[in-house]
Amino acid sequence: MEQSWNRAKAIFATVLGPPLAWLLLFFLIPLTIVWVYSFGTNVGLTEIAFTGTFSNYARAVEPLYVGIFLKSVGVAGLTTLLCLIVGFPVALAITFAPDRLKAWLILLVMLPFWTNLLIRTYALIAVLRTEGYVNLSLGWLWTHASGLMTMVGLSPLTRFEPLELLHNNFAVVFGLVYVHLPFMVLPLYSALDRLDRSLLEASLDLGAGHVRTMMMVVVPLALPGIASGILITFIPALGAYLTPDLLGGPDSQMIANIIERQFKRANDWPFGAALSFLLMYMTFIAIALQAMLAKRKTEAGS
Amino acid sequence: MSDKTGASRRSLLTALGASGAAAVGLSFAGGLTGCSPKEAAKPASGSEEPKLNFYNWDTYIGPSTLADYKKASGVDVSMSLFATNDELFAKLKAGNPGFDVIVPSNEFVTRMSQSGMLMPLDHAKIPNIKNIDPTFLNPEFDPGRKFSMPYTWLVLGIGYRKSKVKAVPDSWKYLFDSDQYKGRIALLSESADLMRLSAKYKGHSVNNIPPEMIAQLEAMLIKQKPFIKAFHDDNGQDMLLAGDVDLVLEYNGDIAQIMQEDPDIGFVVPKEGSLINSDTLCIPVGAPRPNNAHAFINYLLDAQAGSEITKEILYPTPNAAAKALMPDSYRNNPVIFPPAAIMAKCEYGAFEGAEKSRLFEEAITRVRAA
Numbered sequence: 001m002e003q004s005w006n007r008a009k010a011i012f013a014t015v016l017g018p019p020l021a022w023l024l025l026f027f028l029i030p031l032t033i034v035w036v037y038s039f040g041t042n043v044g045l046t047e048i049a050f051t052g053t054f055s056n057y058a059r060a061v062e063p064l065y066v067g068i069f070l071k072s073v074g075v076a077g078l079t080t081l082l083c084l085i086v087g088f089p090v091a092l093a094i095t096f097a098p099d100r101l102k103a104w105l106i107l108l109v110m111l112p113f114w115t116n117l118l119i120r121t122y123a124l125i126a127v128l129r130t131e132g133y134v135n136l137s138l139g140w141l142w143t144h145a146s147g148l149m150t151m152v153g154l155s156p157l158t159r160f161e162p163l164e165l166l167h168n169n170f171a172v173v174f175g176l177v178y179v180h181l182p183f184m185v186l187p188l189y190s191a192l193d194r195l196d197r198s199l200l201e202a203s204l205d206l207g208a209g210h211v212r213t214m215m216m217v218v219v220p221l222a223l224p225g226i227a228s229g230i231l232i233t234f235i236p237a238l239g240a241y242l243t244p245d246l247l248g249g250p251d252s253q254m255i256a257n258i259i260e261r262q263f264k265r266a267n268d269w270p271f272g273a274a275l276s277f278l279l280m281y282m283t284f285i286a287i288a289l290q291a292m293l294a295k296r297k298t299e300a301g302s
Numbered sequence: 303m304s305d306k307t308g309a310s311r312r313s314l315l316t317a318l319g320a321s322g323a324a325a326v327g328l329s330f331a332g333g334l335t336g337c338s339p340k341e342a343a344k345p346a347s348g349s350e351e352p353k354l355n356f357y358n359w360d361t362y363i364g365p366s367t368l369a370d371y372k373k374a375s376g377v378d379v380s381m382s383l384f385a386t387n388d389e390l391f392a393k394l395k396a397g398n399p400g401f402d403v404i405v406p407s408n409e410f411v412t413r414m415s416q417s418g419m420l421m422p423l424d425h426a427k428i429p430n431i432k433n434i435d436p437t438f439l440n441p442e443f444d445p446g447r448k449f450s451m452p453y454t455w456l457v458l459g460i461g462y463r464k465s466k467v468k469a470v471p472d473s474w475k476y477l478f479d480s481d482q483y484k485g486r487i488a489l490l491s492e493s494a495d496l497m498r499l500s501a502k503y504k505g506h507s508v509n510n511i512p513p514e515m516i517a518q519l520e521a522m523l524i525k526q527k528p529f530i531k532a533f534h535d536d537n538g539q540d541m542l543l544a545g546d547v548d549l550v551l552e553y554n555g556d557i558a559q560i561m562q563e564d565p566d567i568g569f570v571v572p573k574e575g576s577l578i579n580s581d582t583l584c585i586p587v588g589a590p591r592p593n594n595a596h597a598f599i600n601y602l603l604d605a606q607a608g609s610e611i612t613k614e615i616l617y618p619t620p621n622a623a624a625k626a627l628m629p630d631s632y633r634n635n636p637v638i639f640p641p642a643a644i645m646a647k648c649e650y651g652a653f654e655g656a657e658k659s660r661l662f663e664e665a666i667t668r669v670r671a672a
Contacts, residue, residue: 042656045417046395064664068671131545164485166546167532250489250530253670264388265493266663267395267656 038273048269056274065258065275072254073282075169075244076237079176083184083233084226086177091188092218095195109185117179121246124175128165128247135162171247172254176237183236184229191225192218224294231290235283255279350591354598356381357390357401359581361559362454364610371601377594385535386492394419398588402595408443408580409494411450412653420449421585427596430603433623441580443650450582451599452620454555457578457640457648458495459571461539461557466548474503474572477551479522484529486548488541491533493666494659495577496523498651499551502574509652513661520665524672533670542567553579555617558637562616569637575647580620 038056040048059065094105112120127133139160146157165171195218203213219226241256248254255275262272352375356368360383364370368379382401384390387410393399394414406414414420425431428451431439438452460471466486471477477487478500489496498508500519511519531547538550539560557569583602585595601607608624618638619625625633632638 045413045656046419064668064671068667071671129544129546245535249532250527251670251672253667258667261493261663261667264386264392266660267388267391268660268663 034273035277037270038277040270040273042268042270045267056270057278059271060274060278065255068253068255068258069278069282072238072256075173075176075254076234076240078173079180079237080184080230080234082173082177083181084230087181087184087188087229088226090181091185091192094185094189095192106186106189109182109189112179113182117242120179121175121242124171124178125166125246128171128174130162130164130166132166134165138163166247167249167252169249169252171249172240172244172252175243175247176240179240179243180233180237183233187225187229187232188222189225191222195221223297227290227293231286234286238282238286239279350594352377352594354379354402354591354594355400356598357384357393357404358382359384359405362405362581362615364607364614367602367607367611370607370610371598374601375597377598379598394586398586400590401586402589402591403598404584404586405453405581406450406584408441408582408650409653411582411584412443414584414586415444415449416653419587421587421589421592422448423451423585423599424596427593428600428603430600430605433603433605433608433621435620435622435625438580438620441650442652443580444582450584451603453581453583453602454615454617455578455580455620456553456555456617457571457645458490458499458551458576459554459557459569459640461542461550461552461560461567461569463542463545463548464566464568470568470570471549472570472573474499474574476549478503478526480526481529483549485531487530488532488534488538488547488550489530490538490551491535491666493662494651495551496666497662498577502576503572505574508577508649509654516661516665520669523666523669527669527672553617554637554640555615558616558635561637571640571644571648573644573647575644575649577651578645578648580650581617 036050037048039052039054040050041053041055043049090109094102094109097105125132129135139162142157142160150156165174199217199221200213203217204210208216239256240254241260244252244254245257245260256279259272259275259279262268262275266272354377356379358381363381368381372378384393387407390404390406391410391413394401394404398419411420425447431447431451434452438455439447441447441452444450460474460477462471467483471483476483477489497511497516497519500522501511501515502508504515504519506515532541534541534550536552536556538547538552539556541547542550542552542557543560543564552569554569554571557567561567561569583599585592585599589595602611603621605621605623605627608619608621609627612619612621612624612628612632616632616638619628
């Protein structure tokens, strides 16, 4: 007994050792350094002295930055909600698709991941810009509709005004939904796919309509999937940096853009570190909330 | 013919060696390049290996400059790119990761030399300094050119679409204090540049802006913000070319490049004056091959090499000998070389300490959050 435990321990150590060392060296230690920075002050242009000061955090909770935090939470929350609204029917459709189609549909959902985020974002710029594909198509339809109306004797339409689709908050949310949709669809799908179909049949047999079955049977059963989908959509959306930077307008900055500017333009690493850690604490809170909800649910279930 | 293919295969081998060395570590490089007998026979300057790491801006070198240099000297230049001075500074702040030559702008030459991040240049190793226009030899940001050699200079102004403006937008007013072109304006997202040019618009110098004036300028920009379409990361020329905006705060060189593609684009340095920048060649402290670095800087300041670069990037060159080799269309281009009367009103932005940078940064953060 003892010998086998020992042997297992050795195997455990060999299997766990490398990833743990990796985590320690390349994640925990750098993170600790940044954490220490957040209690430091700039000395000259290149040195950071660890003084144990809380002034960086004090500055980070000034109304200016709290406002930007709140705005980021709002944008990430809206993104998550839209992903849920769009993603749920998609996941449901994949669940009920014929088996041989399923793999292809899942592949389609994951396909965007094969391309770099930067390239996808630039592609969106080409689609949304003033002389982009959406506006060019709309403009073409508009002029032809206008021509058609003149032909049948009606007065032609006014000149086509291109839609303002890029460089505003709409573009940021649109881009974030586009990027994060797979994060929502995949956990939803895996939750819905495990669903016992006979429960749905029972519900329908017993007189519940489709909507009622959906709300009272499917959604409660898929709740863990929904919760993890919300979490893994919300967290990266909250820290989004590229999307607001490239698609956003003059007021679309999110907290990650502010953090980036502290590390680069402002050359204020301690303050940037403090902001980063506040963002991380918010992420921890979101994870803790999800864990609490999951726990309450299992307790209620048992 | 066979000789030529042999040469190209050899250059392929050394290129492979270069990328291998970059990935594995520099100690590898000697072994790999040693395979090539021609290069082993040719001694590099000093006792340095025939390599050089060049950290440059994007689209900021001639198409064949690096290959020509390799042909002339045998030194393999591997170039990496940065997008902003801040990126360059952030990367070197924690120690030089192996760059031999870097291209910081004027303000950052001051910053980096003050922080001891630049190696003093040995002018004896850079005889081509004689090609430089004397007016560039003693700038305020680097007296006596102790740390930097001028590579280009550039001036901020307004790039515009001729068919969409009523008259030439020759004042900062159109960007900072007017709704005439609302929703058609893109500004550069450099906090210091924005504050300095706003001050210039108000008749103040770009330097020594007092804190109470910063608040005043901030209020003006907050008022202007609804009319601004976007803050761009020095890609304003693309937005102008694509028709996203009609007015853009950009550098003259960037606009000169797109004016070749689209005759409907114009550029003006506003009548109030503007900010001049100068990009310079420097050697960071800890450069592994300072001798090669001096030789390379000297090569870039050569008249012929300099004009090849200038033909490609179309930025104003401080290199008088290279400028003399350029066609009239460049030398007399009012976009590349704005009229002397306007240029006399332009100033270099000086580095005024970290606290000032923080004030600028926070003001623009407030503008964007407003």
